[in-house]
Amino acid sequence: MIPLEHYLLISAALFCIGLYAVFTRRNAIQVLIGIEFMINAAVINFVAFSKYDKAKLGGQVFALFAIVLAAAGVAVALAIILNVYKYYKTIDPGKIDELRD
16 A cells, blocks of 8 residues: 555655746746646645545545646637737747737
């Protein structure tokens, strides 16, 4: 049986990698991937802590809900990124500084 601490260490490492990607990348898609890493770290925590919830499957339900919301968020974010690229010809968030002509 794998102890809870191992799950928490993997989750913390994954969250830190995602946070690093969000703060250091200049590409909107790479920032989106960093956000997904952080969401997956939270999902690992939900599933790891659900081991202590014997009567109900609350952790798995929250994890499934988080995965569905993350997928919907990625679909919307990619649509926005594609439209921004069509207009500005770049996906660097630092170069997109105006909303209108």
